[in-house]
Amino acid sequence: MPVDPTIEDLILREVDGRAFPEESARLREIASGDRAVGEELQGQREIASILAHVPRLDAPPGLTRKVMDALPAASTPSGGSFFPRGGRGGGRTIHFLYAAAAGLFVGTIMGPWLMARLSPQTPADQGVMVGGMTPREPGRAVEGSARVDLPGAPAMARLIRDGNGWVVEVQRNAEDGLSVTVLFDPDAFTVSAFRPEGHAGRLQVGDGEASWRQEGSQRTALELSRIGPGESAIRLRFSAAGSESPGEGALLVP
């Protein structure tokens, strides 16, 4: 039986573990009054659980050797230049050399400048590192994500486990800028690093709050260290340039 698309989305969020507490409560209420929704929710949960237990297969033995033997002799990787070709939306693609130059600029010029600008209420005295973006790969597990609808394009946030810390990564694929505020329990977390991909506005850190402004399609990461028990929810508040109404979301640290 077809399920209302809004409820379908709610069920997906719930099964993915991305629903906010109020959304979970609403879904429970709907499911208790609508048997079809209740059965759909249960079914989606069951299949997600089954799939989580499906074993990952090992690659056939000797595959690495076969691949290496099959590489064209005396060749080097090619496919053109280092420069990206297309990608999803021209604004999203970061020119590698541009990024490298920007990284160098940030590291050598903007970094000290940013650090110098970090006033007493900003990260300087708190030992917050400001530096280039650290790319993510499989070793850094994504533990949660949030999508916040804003005029023009949504803002995306991810929670990534990174060593002993947590990284809140923010990106919005739009031309206009984005103001970001991350709210957290100051007894539970402290800001330990700020890693914009390129130039970002000054990071402001207050009691349980960090905020900055970033440019369109820029990816920025805020690193939080756990310093004690406390509230695990990290609240996000995003405002697109020219928009009066901010969007809000949350990430839950496991």
Added chain:
Amino acid sequence: MSEAAGDLELIDRCLGGDRDAFALLVERYKKPVYNVAYRILADAEEARDVTQAVLIKAWQNLGRYDRAFRFYSWIYKIAINEAINALKKTRRLESLEEAGAMADGTDPERVRAQAELGDRVQRALMTLKAEYRVVIVLKHMLDCTYDEMEWITGVPEKTIKSRLFTARRLLRERLVQEGVR
């Protein structure tokens, strides 16, 4: 050093012609790529060939890799495309209605419970259309996020979610028919 930094460093070395660096990338990614191929194709030999083709293609096109994206997203995108192309060659894009027959050759007593679950899920997966198989594999085997799935498949996130919802529902129906709960 994070794995990410390791990837980028290895890629730089590859671009300088260092094959040993590429062997390390192959070691790192052959398993997830093989799983993508096998879960979509349900044929170990074809999956091995596709995995090999994906990794060779990765080497040949490494210069086109866009660092704005994660390397694993890029290589999974190649893997999905190669697996789908392999399906097209054998016209198996649609569901395999006869997939249930694959159960006949399986001796349940000689496989462990988890492997048996994997077999049953695989048989049920093969009864789904390829577009449904792909979203299940990306979400549940590779733990991709929706925006990564959007980038890898080129399909809008809204459609991805709708497909995933339907795919899970269909998969569950098939598994219930097989007695898996």
